[in-house]
Structures are given as C-alpha cells and as structure tokens.
Amino acid sequence: MKRELLLVASLAAAGVPAVQAQGFTPERTVDFLVHTGPGAGSDLFARGVAGVLEKNKLVPQRLQIVNKTGGGGLVAMSFLGEKAGETHMVAFFTSVWYVNPLIRKEAKVTMKELTPVARLILEPSVLTVRADSPWKTAKDFVEDAKKNPAKYKQGGGSISGRDNNTRLVIQKATGAQWQFISFPSGGERVAALLGGHTDLYIMEPAEALEQIRAGKIRVIASLMENRLPAFPDASTLKEQGINVPVIPQPRGMVGPPNMPANVKAYWEGVLGKMVKSKDWQEYLKKDLLDDGFLVGADLVKFTESYTNQMREILKEGGVKVLK
Amino acid sequence: MPGRIVDLWKSVDKSELACSASLAALGAFVVWESTAWEYMTRDGPGPGFFPLWIGLAIVVLSVFYIGFHAYDLIREEPVHRTNWSGTAPVLAGWAAFMVSAALLKPVGFIASFTLLVVFLVRVIFRRSFAAALAVGVGSALGFWVLFVQLLGVRLPTGPWGF
Amino acid sequence: MEMLAGLMQGFAVALEPMNLFWCFVGVFFGTVVGILPGLGPSATVALLLPLTAQMNPTAGLIMMSGIYYGAKYGGSTTSILLNVPGESASVVTCIDGFEMAKRGRAGPALGIAAISSFVAGTVGVLLLMLIAPPVAEFALRFGPPEYFALMVLGLSMVVLLAGKSLIKALLAMFIGLWLATIGVDLFTDNARFTFDRVELVDGVHFVVVAIGTFAIGEVLANLTHKDGGQMFEVPKGLRNLMPNWQDIKDSRFAFLNGSLVGFFIGVLPGAGSTIASFVSYGIEKAVSRHPEKFGTGAVEGVAAPEAANNSETGGALVPLLTLGIPGSATTAILLVALIMWGMRPGPMLIQDHPTIFWGLVASMYIGNVMLLILNLPLVPLFAQVLRLPAYVLYPVILGVSIIGVYSVDERLFDVWMVGGFGLLGYLMRRLDYPAAPLILGLVLGDFMERALRQSLMMSAGDLSIIYTRPMAVTMLFLAVAILLTPMFRRANAWRLKAAEQEI
Numbered sequence: 001m002k003r004e005l006l007l008v009a010s011l012a013a014a015g016v017p018a019v020q021a022q023g024f025t026p027e028r029t030v031d032f033l034v035h036t037g038p039g040a041g042s043d044l045f046a047r048g049v050a051g052v053l054e055k056n057k058l059v060p061q062r063l064q065i066v067n068k069t070g071g072g073g074l075v076a077m078s079f080l081g082e083k084a085g086e087t088h089m090v091a092f093f094t095s096v097w098y099v100n101p102l103i104r105k106e107a108k109v110t111m112k113e114l115t116p117v118a119r120l121i122l123e124p125s126v127l128t129v130r131a132d133s134p135w136k137t138a139k140d141f142v143e144d145a146k147k148n149p150a151k152y153k154q155g156g157g158s159i160s161g162r163d164n165n166t167r168l169v170i171q172k173a174t175g176a177q178w179q180f181i182s183f184p185s186g187g188e189r190v191a192a193l194l195g196g197h198t199d200l201y202i203m204e205p206a207e208a209l210e211q212i213r214a215g216k217i218r219v220i221a222s223l224m225e226n227r228l229p230a231f232p233d234a235s236t237l238k239e240q241g242i243n244v245p246v247i248p249q250p251r252g253m254v255g256p257p258n259m260p261a262n263v264k265a266y267w268e269g270v271l272g273k274m275v276k277s278k279d280w281q282e283y284l285k286k287d288l289l290d291d292g293f294l295v296g297a298d299l300v301k302f303t304e305s306y307t308n309q310m311r312e313i314l315k316e317g318g319v320k321v322l323k
Numbered sequence: 324m325p326g327r328i329v330d331l332w333k334s335v336d337k338s339e340l341a342c343s344a345s346l347a348a349l350g351a352f353v354v355w356e357s358t359a360w361e362y363m364t365r366d367g368p369g370p371g372f373f374p375l376w377i378g379l380a381i382v383v384l385s386v387f388y389i390g391f392h393a394y395d396l397i398r399e400e401p402v403h404r405t406n407w408s409g410t411a412p413v414l415a416g417w418a419a420f421m422v423s424a425a426l427l428k429p430v431g432f433i434a435s436f437t438l439l440v441v442f443l444v445r446v447i448f449r450r451s452f453a454a455a456l457a458v459g460v461g462s463a464l465g466f467w468v469l470f471v472q473l474l475g476v477r478l479p480t481g482p483w484g485f
Numbered sequence: 486m487e488m489l490a491g492l493m494q495g496f497a498v499a500l501e502p503m504n505l506f507w508c509f510v511g512v513f514f515g516t517v518v519g520i521l522p523g524l525g526p527s528a529t530v531a532l533l534l535p536l537t538a539q540m541n542p543t544a545g546l547i548m549m550s551g552i553y554y555g556a557k558y559g560g561s562t563t564s565i566l567l568n569v570p571g572e573s574a575s576v577v578t579c580i581d582g583f584e585m586a587k588r589g590r591a592g593p594a595l596g597i598a599a600i601s602s603f604v605a606g607t608v609g610v611l612l613l614m615l616i617a618p619p620v621a622e623f624a625l626r627f628g629p630p631e632y633f634a635l636m637v638l639g640l641s642m643v644v645l646l647a648g649k650s651l652i653k654a655l656l657a658m659f660i661g662l663w664l665a666t667i668g669v670d671l672f673t674d675n676a677r678f679t680f681d682r683v684e685l686v687d688g689v690h691f692v693v694v695a696i697g698t699f700a701i702g703e704v705l706a707n708l709t710h711k712d713g714g715q716m717f718e719v720p721k722g723l724r725n726l727m728p729n730w731q732d733i734k735d736s737r738f739a740f741l742n743g744s745l746v747g748f749f750i751g752v753l754p755g756a757g758s759t760i761a762s763f764v765s766y767g768i769e770k771a772v773s774r775h776p777e778k779f780g781t782g783a784v785e786g787v788a789a790p791e792a793a794n795n796s797e798t799g800g801a802l803v804p805l806l807t808l809g810i811p812g813s814a815t816t817a818i819l820l821v822a823l824i825m826w827g828m829r830p831g832p833m834l835i836q837d838h839p840t841i842f843w844g845l846v847a848s849m850y851i852g853n854v855m856l857l858i859l860n861l862p863l864v865p866l867f868a869q870v871l872r873l874p875a876y877v878l879y880p881v882i883l884g885v886s887i888i889g890v891y892s893v894d895e896r897l898f899d900v901w902m903v904g905g906f907g908l909l910g911y912l913m914r915r916l917d918y919p920a921a922p923l924i925l926g927l928v929l930g931d932f933m934e935r936a937l938r939q940s941l942m943m944s945a946g947d948l949s950i951i952y953t954r955p956m957a958v959t960m961l962f963l964a965v966a967i968l969l970t971p972m973f974r975r976a977n978a979w980r981l982k983a984a985e986q987e988i
Contacts, residue, residue, distance in 0.1 A: 037527075037531075037814060037817070038527070038530075038531035038534060038817070038818045038821060040817070043821075044821065044824075047534075047535075047821075067531070068894075069687075069894075070686060070687035070894070071669065071683060071686030071687050072669065072686075074683055074686050075683060075684075075686070075687070075894075078683050103674055104669070104674075104676065104686070105676060105681055106676060106679060106681055106682065106683045106686050108683070150945045151945075153942070153943055158671060158674060159672065159673065159674055160674055179366055179942050179943070179945065180942075181629075181939050181942045181943065182671045182672050182935075182939075183939070184671060184755070184935070185754075185755065185811075185817075187754045187755070187804070187810040187811045187812060187817070188754050188755050190808075190810050191624070191625055191754045191804070191808070191810050192628065192629075194625050194808070195624075195625035195626055195627070195628055196625075196626075196628075197628035197629060197943060198943075209829060209831075210809050210829045210830065210831025210832065210833065211809070211831055211832065213829075213831065213833065214831055214832035214833050216832060319674060338915075338916060339916065342912075342916050346656060346660075349660075349663075353663055353678075356677075356678060360670075360673075360675050360677065361673070364673075365946075366941070366942040366945065366946065367938055367940075367941030367942050367945075367946050368937065368938050368941060369672075369673065370670040370672070370673050370675040370677060372938075373662075373666055373930075373934045374663070374666050374677065374678075377659055377662050377663050377666065378663070380655075380659045381656065381659050381660065381663070384652055384655055384656050384659065385656060387652055388650070388652045388653065388656065391652065403649070403650070403916075403917050405915055405916055405917075406915070407915065408709070409708075409709030410709070410915075412708045412709060413705050413706070413708045413709060413911060415708075416704075416705060416708040417705055417904070417907065417908050417911070420701070420883070420904050420907065421901070421904050424887075424897070424900045424901055424904055427887075427891075427897055427900060428897055432887075432888075436883075436884060436887070439880075439883065440880040440883075440884075443708075443876070443879065443880060443883075444876045444880070447708050448875070448876040450876055454876070458876065458877055458880060459880070462877075462880050462881060462884055463884070466884045466885075466888060470521070470888050470892075474518075474521070474524065475532075476524070476888065476892045477892075477895055478888065478891065478892075479891075479897070
C-alpha cells in the first residue's frame with residue numbers, strides 16, 4: 001500500500017490526474033476543519049484554498065469551513081482525531097499542530113497518527129519596528145539590545161510560537177537580551193507596537209502592508225532565506241551577519257487517522273492541480289506567501305524533521321517537552 | 324466558658340459553617356496546586372502567582388466570614404439563617420436535568436428534552452400526564468423547528484435521525 | 486465642513502434603495518440572533534461571510550454592521566424575561582431587568598432597554614464620526630499598565646454588587662477569579678486546573694457559568710413552588726407595558742453614562758462590552774441618590790448597561806476603521822470581509838475609500854432608527870411571554886439554556902458544566918451569595934492577570950510602572966475610592982449609633 005501511495009503522490013506532483021483511477025469523489029459537502037476563529041490565520045487560509053478550488057471547479061461538492069477553536073489547536077486536533085476513517089472531512093494544519101503534542105499533556109493525537117495530505121505553503125515572516133524607532137536593521141537592534149540587556153520588548157503570541165522561537169535563536173547566536181511579551185490577538189500585538197508599549201514585532205508580511213504603506217511601521221529584516229519581493233530593501237538576517245536557522249511556518253492539509261488511501265490520493269491529486277492554477281499563484285502573490293507544495297514521502301520526511309527541529313528549539317528555550 | 328462554646332456550636336448556622344469549610348478547602352486546593360508552577364520568573368509574576376494569592380484570599384475570607392458569623396452570634400445580632408425547605412424537589416429536578424444531559428448523545432435532543440419536561444411537569448409540578456406530554460412534545464418540537472430548521476443550529480440527534 | 490460634506494455623501498449612499506434594504510436585513514437578522522442566546526453576532530457574521538463576497542462592499546459592510554449592532558438590541562430580551570443572559574454584556578441587565586419583570590414591569594424594562602440602546606447607539610456613531618482619529622491615538626496609548634488599572638477599577642465594582650455581606654460578594658468574586666485562571670497560561674504554556682481535559686484547555690466559557698448560575702439556578706430555586714401556576718403578574722393595558730415618562734427621566738443620566746463608558750471602553754482593543762456594562766452599572770449605582778434600589782428592579786440598572794453595550798459598537802469600529810486593528814471577535818470578521826473585497830484596512834482607509842466610511846456611518850444612524858421602530862412594538866408582545874404558567878415557562882428556559890450553551894462549541898461537556906453551575910447557582914441563592922460578582926471575577930480575572938504580568942515584563946519586574954503612569958494612577962485611585970466607600974459608610978453608621986446610645 002505504501003508503494004502505491006508513493007506512486008500516486010509522485011504522479012500527483014507531476015500534475016498527472018491520478019484521481020479517477022482511485023475511484024473516490026466526494027458525494028456530499030466536505031468539511032474544512034480549522035482551529036482558529038473566523039478571520040484568523042488558519043481560517044483565512046482555508047477560505048483561500050476553498051475559494052481557488054471552487055473557482056477552478058476542482059471539487060464537485062460544496063466546501064464548508066468548520067471552526068473548532070480552543071486550546072491553541074488542541075480542540076480541533078482531538079476533534080479530527082476522533083473521526084478515524086472519515087472521508088468527508090479534512091483539516092488545515094500549521095506549526096502548532098506539530099508543537100502541541102510535544103508540550104501539552106492534554107494532546108491526545110499527534111501529526112503522525114493523523115494523515116498529513118499535503119504541505120501547501122511556507123509562510124514568510126519579517127522583523128518590524130515602529131517607524132520612529134532608531135533601528136534601521138536587525139543588526140542595529142541587536143547591537144543596541146546587547147548594550148541594554150532586558151530593556152527592549154518584543155510583542156508576540158504564545159511562547160511556543162515561531163516569533164518567540166526566532167527570538168531565542170537570535171539571542172543565542174548574538175548574546176543580546178530582550179523581553180518577550182505575549183498578547184492573545186494579532187490586533188493587540190500591532191496596537192502595542194504602535195502605542196510604544198513594545199519595540200519589536202515579528203509578523204507575516206500581509207499583516208503589516210497597510211501600516212507600512214502609511215509609514216507607521218518599518219521592516220528591518222527578512223526572516224527567510226531570501227529577501228521578500230514586497231520588501232526588496234529589507235535584507236535577510238544572514239546578509240546582516242546574524243547566522244541563525246530559518247524557522248519555517250508550514251500550512252497544509254491533514255486528514256483524520258486511517259484516512260482511506262483513495263481519499264488521500266484524491267486530495268493529493270486535487271491539490272496538485274490547484275497549485276498549478278493561475279488563481280493559486282495570484283493568491284500567493286497577493287498574500288505574500290511562498291509555495292511549499294509537498295506530498296508523499298517528502299512530506300513524511302518533513303513531518304519527521306520538522307518535529308525534531310521544533311523539539312530542539314523548544315528545549316533550548318526552556319519549554320518543558322513531553323514527547 | 325466551655326458551656327458558651329457548646330452554645331455557640333449549637334446556634335451556629337451549620338450550612339454556613341459547611342459552606343465556609345468547603346470554600347476554605349477549595350482555597351487550600353488552589354494554593355496547593357499553584358505551588359507546582361513558578362511563582363516569580365525572571366520577567367515578573369509566573370503562572371503560580373495569581374492562583375496562590377487567589378487561593379489564599381479564599382481561605383482567609385472564608386475563615387473571616389465564619390468568624391464574623393460567630394462574633395455576631397455572641398453579640399446576639401441577627402445572622403443569616405439558611406433555609407433548606409423544599410430542597411427535595413429541587414434536587415430531583417436537578418438530577419433529571421443531569422440524566423437528560425447524559426441522554427442527549429444516545430437519544431438526541433428531542434427525546435431527552437421531552438423526557439425531562441414530562442418529568443418536571445408531571446412529577447414536580449403535579450400536572451396531568453396529558454398536560455405534561457403536550458408541554459414536553461410541544462416545546463421540544465418548537466425548539467427543533469426554530470433552532471434546527473430555521474436557524475441551522477446543530478443539535479445532537481438520536482439513532483432515528485432527530 | 487469637510488465632515489458635513491462627507492456625511493451628506495454618506496447619506497446619499499446609505500439612502501440608495503438597495504443599501505436601505507440591506508441595512509434593514511442586517512438589523513432584522515441582528516435582532517433575531519441577539520434575542521436567541523448562544524447565537525452571537527460574530528457567529529452570524531462569520532456564517533454570512535461567503536455570501537457577502539459577491540456583494541458590493543458598501544452594501545455588505547452596511548449589512549454586516551447592522552447585524553453587529555442589531556444583535557445588541559436583542560440581547561437584553563431573554564435577560565429581562567427569563568434571566569437567561571443571551572451574551573456576555575447582558576449579564577448585568579439580568580440583575581435589575583429580571584427583578585423588574587418579577588414585579589410586573591417587564592414591559593417598561595424591555596422598553597427602556599430599546600430606548601437606551603437607541604440613544605447610545607446613536608451617540609456611539611456620533612462619536613465615531615466626530616472623534617475617531619484622536620480617540621484611536623488615545624487607545625494606542627492605553628498599554629498593559631492602563632489595562633490593569635481598568636480591570637482593578639472594574640473589580641472594585643464588587644462593592645456595589647454586594648448584597649448584605651461584602652465578604653460573601655468578595656468570596657464569590659475570588660471564585661470567579663479562580664475560574665478565570667483555568668486553562669493554558671498564555672505566557673508559559675502551563676496548563677492550570679485543566680485536570681487533563683481538552684475541554685478545559687481554553688478555560689471555562691463564561692456563557693456556561695452565566696447561564697448556569699443565573700438561568701438554571703433560577704429555575705431550580707423555583708421548583709419548590711409546587712403549584713406551577715403563573716409566576717408573575719403581567720398588568721393589562723398598553724400603558725403598563727411601556728416605560729412611562731418617570732422611567733425615562735430616571736434614566737437620563739444612565740443614557741449619558743452608558744454611552745460614554747461604552748464608547749471609550751469599546752475603543753480599547755480586546756476590552757469589550759462586558760466590562761463596559763459592568764463599569765457603567767457601577768458608576769450608575771455609585772452616583773445614584775437611592776443606591777439601595779439597585780438589584781430590586783431599578784430602571785437605571787437596565788438603562789446604563791444596555792446603553793454601554795450599544796455604544797460599544799461605535800467605539801469598536803474606531804480602531805478597525807482608523808488603524809485596521811480589530812478589537813473584538815465581530816470586528817475581526819468585518820476586517821476579513823474588507824480584505825475579501827480587496828480593501829486593505831489601515832490608517833489610510835478613510836482617505837482611500839470615503840464612500841465606505843461615510844456610507845457606513847450614515848447607515849448606522851438610519852439602522853438605529855429602524856431598530857427602535859422594529860423593537861418598540863415587540864415590547865408588549867414579548868411581555869406576554871410571562872403570562873405562560875410556570876410549568877410551561879420553566880421548560881422553555883431550560884431548553885433555551887441547553888441549546889444556548891451547546892451551540893457555542895457543540896460540546897456536551899458544556900451541558901454537563903451548565904448543570905453543575907446551575908446547582909452552584911441554587912446553593913448560592915440559598916446561602917445568600919450574590920452571583921454577579923462571580924461573573925465579574927470570571928470576565929475580568931483573565932484580563933487583569935494578563936495585564937499585570939505584561940506590565941511587569943515591560944518594566945523587567947519594576948512595580949513602579951503601574952503607579953507612575955497618569956491614566957493608570959487615576960483609575961487605581963478611583964478604584965480605591967470605590968473600595969473604601971462601604972467602610973466609610975459603615976464607620977459612619979457605627980458612629981451615629983454610638984452617638985445615639987450616648988444620648
């Protein structure tokens with residue numbers, strides 16, 4: 001069975017329609033499960049995917065977004081975990097789906113027990129400061145923070161999130177010291193930065209565009225391997241001489257445990273076609289996202305290595321890792 | 324002196340005493356649990372900070388309360404007397420609610436809610452069985468039509484599909 | 486002048502027949518979902534999100550905002566009639582609203598709720614139009630230390646919510662504060678008091694506690710009256726089903742107080758209408774000439790929180806429209822909608838898309854008038870609900886509660902919890918513990934803990950950050966003043982008594 005899946009995956013990746021051969025097509029509404037409320041990252045992403053799929057008529061049935069919020073993704077994960085073998089429900093994962101089982105006793109399922117279908121994108125991120133602050137690059141900030149330990153503050157979300165992990169790796173590499181302050185919602189984080197209560201904020205570029213255009217926020221570094229097309233002037237950390245690993249933020253589709261092979265193959269085929277479509281490319285461009293399409297054996301490998309990478313970073317940061 | 328303490332023990336409101344004692348126990352539990360988490364971190368109060376103080380406050384206040392209660396008794400001031408008359412039907416009604424909550428999943432909303440209402444109207448309010456059945460079926464169906472059919476709320480369904 | 490031109494342009498947009506139609510659809514739907522507990526405006530707006538993608542942005546925004554502020558009108562109905570708080574902001578309305586209903590004044594209570602909603606809703610839009618940009622700057626200056634001070638001020642209201650015993654009120658509040666700590670700690674990812682249950686990872690949902698202690702507790706407490714006949718008098722005649730002139734006169738200050746408090750707290754991202762409703766109720770009672778009437782059916786006790794709840798809408802739109810920052814669940818979805826229509830909400834939105842902003846403002850004036858016209862005739866109708874005998878009304882309350890709680894997250898666990906809190910509510914009634922402080926602690930506790938810890942992280946552990954910032958100090962001072970009033974009163978009473986005995 002494994003070999004068959006691999007074959008399907010590689011076919012799908014090559015863009016060959018393998019769908020009909022497997023003989024599964026949805027017969028009723030398909031639930032797109034997300035772990036955030038309407039308007040937050042995962043919900044927006046699922047709506048984006050559903051929009052492109054519907055526009056290109058890739059799925060013959062209605063796609064319905066189902067929000068199961070709570071516990072930073074735990075509620076959605078355990079909900080999906082209880083739907084073993086279900087054929088008309090898929091969910092959208094982000095890095096918290098990998099991190100939660102590592103640090104939460106309440107987490108009953110891991111990504112390995114669920115059925116990862118495809119990684120779709122890698123979300124870039126940028127380092128930003130208020131426009132009236134003295135720092136023009138991340139290097140400026142780090143040098144300043146070295147001289148004034150624990151003086152500056154970075155706003156962000158949960159301490160197991162990417163923003164804090166990035167802080168930890170930079171602190172470790174440079175010896176600089178600054179505080180991390182959690183705020184529960186993106187709106188409060190941006191408000192804290194604009195109001196001068198925090199000095200630094202790591203965000204997804206789409207979140208910042210308007211504030212940057214209005215001259216209120218400045219991007220001081222790209223946190224990816226390359227500069228972002230939208231901010232050609234913001235150099236990468238490596239260019240600025242700060243050598244730290246890039247922490248990817250994946251988003252993709254995951255099925256319930258024991259998802260039938262033909263259902264998995266169906267989605268691999270559909271998504272393979274979707275990522276080739278013009279609408280998808282436009283969507284990525286509009287929201288400043290990077291294509292990160294990955295299925296089959298590569299995805300299995302990614303799941304393994306990403307889990308390990310997150311575990312290491314969390315341990316470094318002093319978070320108690322359970323698994 | 325011992326006689327006075329016996330008198331005080333006799334006159335103290337036992338429900339108030341039990342309530343204060345259970346609150347103090349809850350407070351102690353909160354304090355105990357909170358010691359498992361960091362009280363102060365490098366950056367400020369840790370996750371154990373608030374629970375510790377909240378737990379302490381609950382303990383102190385409940386002891387205070389019963390103290391004032393006793394003090395008022397000694398001064399022969401009027402105190403709150405807990406009246407438990409008519410609690411039996413209340414507990415019966417509550418038990419019925421919990422049973423119906425347990426039935427929600429296996430038999431669905433309509434059946435479990437109808438059973439709850441029939442019990443309340445027939446046994447607690449002592450209306451006729453016909454009235455009980457009418458209210459039970461009527462309200463359950465009414466809710467079903469309003470919330471499920473018109474507003475698209477999803478409620479648990481039984482094996483028969485409603 | 487520029488504003489006047491903008492407003493004229495806005496009315497021209499809002500009065501287009503199609504926009505008027507969508508405005509009406511929005512406020513109508515809003516009223517319906519507001520009346521039904523558990524179905525909040527944020528869930529409804531989210532549900533309609535895919536449908537509005539095809540609409541013209543102005544019409545879509547007008548409709549979705551209509552749902553938002555329309556729901557606030559309906560929210561008080563079940564609080565007053567059934568003691569079931571339909572949404573978090575209506576808990577305070579239960580206190581005096583349901584007492585009024587028990588005394589046969591359900592009609593006036595519902596009527597005053599509609600009128601104060603209208604007044605405050607209009608004031609909220611007016612303030613949104615006049616002072617949005619400066620107020621947005623003010624909101625940004627409000628950092629964690631100020632939030633902490635605001636929460637302390639909110640918690641000091643416990644003094645005003647207390648019944649005979651202040652200690653009991655404090656105990657109830659601390660239990661609420663404890664309930665607020667349940668769940669995963671934002672700062673350290675420690676799970677606190679979750680007993681390894683996934684359902685508790687996000688904490689206890691406030692609707693579960695409110696419906697349990699208020700509605701289920703009320704039903705249980707009344708199962709002792711075995712006859713099951715009609716519960717309260719419902720006076721005949723339309724005159725008795727509407728607020729009279731005296732009610733409106735008594736509520737004048739409450740309208741103003743609620744409108745201002747609601748707007749300014751609404752502007753703060755994350756704070757929201759629940760806090761606004763508690764604070765305005767507290768202020769109302771603190772300045773009242775007859776504070777003893779509160780909790781026994783004072784009409785101002787309904788008017789103030791309902792006003793705060795409604796002008797909060799205008800306030801919450803300020804950071805969304807001027808900064809692109811959503812301050813609440815519903816405005817977050819409005820933000821999604823704006824992005825979906827190809828707009829980028831941010832500091833430039835009003836300049837870039839004046840028709841949208843002014844069209845929305847004008848439509849909110851119109852929508853509030855529509856809501857008043859829609860809601861007032863419903864008042865006598867709804868008041869008739871209380872004519873039902875107890876053996877019909879109580880099952881209805883239970884059903885509404887079960888569905889309301891279940892529909893929040895579709896979890897049976899919540900139905901169990903609401904039963905548990907119902908029993909707690911009953912015990913609290915019998916033991917004379919007030920329920921409102923419990924809710925107060927639960928709603929504000931999480932916020933207060935977060936704000937204090939954020940503040941101390943900002944200052945690297947230096948406590949002076951809290952008492953060196955002017956706004957924070959002012960609020961803390963007010964809080965202390967409120968906390969000390971009962972002690973002064975008691976000392977005063979004791980002194981008078983001592984003086985009497987001497988004579």
